[in-house]
Amino acid sequence: MPESERRTEIMEAVERLLARGGVGAVTMRAVATEAGVSLRLVQYYGRTKDDLLSSTLDRLADRSIARWRARTAHQESGRSALDEVRAFLDEALPTDEESTGFHRVGVSLEALAITHPDTAGRAYRRHLDALADHLADTLRSGTSLDAAPLDATPLDAASARLLALEVMGLAHGLGTLLMAGRLDRQEAGAVTSDYLQRLRPRLSP
Amino acid sequence: MPESERRTEIMEAVERLLARGGVGAVTMRAVATEAGVSLRLVQYYGRTKDDLLSSTLDRLADRSIARWRARTAHQESGRSALDEVRAFLDEALPTDEESTGFHRVGVSLEALAITHPDTAGRAYRRHLDALADHLADTLRSGTSLDAAPLDATPLDAASARLLALEVMGLAHGLGTLLMAGRLDRQEAGAVTSDYLQRLRPRLSP
DNA sequence: CAAATTTTGATACATCCGTATCAGGAAAGG
DNA sequence: CCTTTCCTGATACGGATGTATCAAAATTTG
Incomplete structure (x- = not known):
């Protein structure tokens, strides 16, 4: 999967978490689970959590x-x-x-x-x-x-x-x-x- | 200082933290510092954080x-x-x-x-x-x-x-x-x- | 096929968090 | 004074979190 699509998928996961449980529900590990990818990959894109957010x-x-x-x-x-x-x-x-x-x-x-x-x-x-x-x-x-x-x-x-x-x-x-x-x-x-x-x-x- | 006043002071500290930095700024330790009391006392009133909040x-x-x-x-x-x-x-x-x-x-x-x-x-x-x-x-x-x-x-x-x-x-x-x-x-x-x-x-x- | 890109695994570390537990000190009221 | 109420200190535990690191696998691309 190309890089840009992955980025989008991860951001969509962040949005879903935001909609469901607010800011407190957004953790790197939760994003990984929600997006169905590894924690490592969430770090790969959006180097830091603030960047991702x-x-x-x-x-x-x-x-x-x-x-x-x-x-x-x-x-x-x-x-x-x-x-x-x-x-x-x-x-x-x-x-x-x-x-x-x-x-x-x-x-x-x-x-x-x-x-x-x-x-x-x-x-x-x-x-x-x-x-x-x-x-x-x-x-x-x-x-x-x-x-x-x-x-x-x-x-x-x-x-x-x-x-x-x-x-x-x-x-x-x-x-x-x-x-x-x-x-x-x-x-x-x-x-x-x-x-x-x-x-x-x-x-x- | 009577119990009820202390409770009020602690709650006021919570409000100040909320006004300044949102929910994320409200931690038991931050409340203690803001109220000028010990962490132990914050636990004393409002047994748990959810109670206090x-x-x-x-x-x-x-x-x-x-x-x-x-x-x-x-x-x-x-x-x-x-x-x-x-x-x-x-x-x-x-x-x-x-x-x-x-x-x-x-x-x-x-x-x-x-x-x-x-x-x-x-x-x-x-x-x-x-x-x-x-x-x-x-x-x-x-x-x-x-x-x-x-x-x-x-x-x-x-x-x-x-x-x-x-x-x-x-x-x-x-x-x-x-x-x-x-x-x-x-x-x-x-x-x-x-x-x-x-x-x-x-x-x- | 070979090379570059994308993805994962398995940990690790320092930090902050809520909560708990001891004992002991200060203050206040009888 | 002395007993009850109020308060602190020091410290600890288990858990979650952001971030980092190493090597290796899978996938895409030329």
Whole structure:
């Protein structure tokens, strides 16, 4: 197996461990077992544990952005900015097993970003930056494609950025409440529905 | 020094370590050093590390609730629900050193809640529950005390609960963005200001 | 086939961790 | 004073972890 594939496999093992048991579950030996390779090989790639971890997180940030970008790319145009916000919230909230695991990884990353601002923090910031930029772009192109309603102001760049950050914040926070079991899927739907209703006069007629 | 005070001091040391370096920084020996006592004494109270940690987290949840409750109790009545939301957001966002540390502890708690759902998860849920209940109550009494505006519907219990959860979610998410440095104080103010403006027709004239 | 690359095995070492165990010292309250 | 409560010291054990090292095998590649 070529070197790059092995690297990927090992990083995927790290991600799985992160999703399952948080940072504490990531040890060199656990990674080896999870990836089905020898400890020696885990040392072979990613010389040190910090290297391995920060490489994995960088890759994670890249993939997360690419995933979201791909998800919105094949959509037909003509969706309003409100539709985009709804889609983002639907997509970002941890409702199934996969997105739950992804959110768990996100929490681990967030915690790591605090204790290791230079490595994990960088990856985290890159991730948030790209996500906010892309969401803001989506929001702007959404409104411009709209059949311009009389009372809907097209979003300027600054407003789009602020709204994107607000939506990201709400998604993250609601996700946390969902994960904690403080909110069930239905209530989350009701919250976002209320939120979107209030947002409507701003983004579409 | 009486037993209960010592317990408190040790738990405070645990909190400081959590705020500074996350879960990984909490070791029995580190707690001893931080509290200025011997390792032997840390073992004396809170027999095991899990006990010590979950006691600390329980105490933290209690204090967080009490703190917020006290903060809103001495306020004069007559504040609208919108004022309450504004106050909550102002209070909850990590803008100074103290609230930043508090948020750091919250992230640690969140991460712990995932890996230890029975101990840390319980404390986290208790914390979120009490906060949501109190905020919902505040929102309802806020509107009822308002000079009833024509178009402002008084909040029923279910709506207040949903709005409380939404506001908590937003606060948590924005807090994370602030901590990550993806948002500065000024932008956070702009976001909450926009958000409140959209909320206005719902809560006050 | 030969050579380069990729993978493993079997250990080893220093370090930190949680926990435990002895005995003994300090302080406080009756 | 003296007994009870509170606290420390020194030390140890078993386990897990990150990292390192040596040689050797398997696999791919030219």
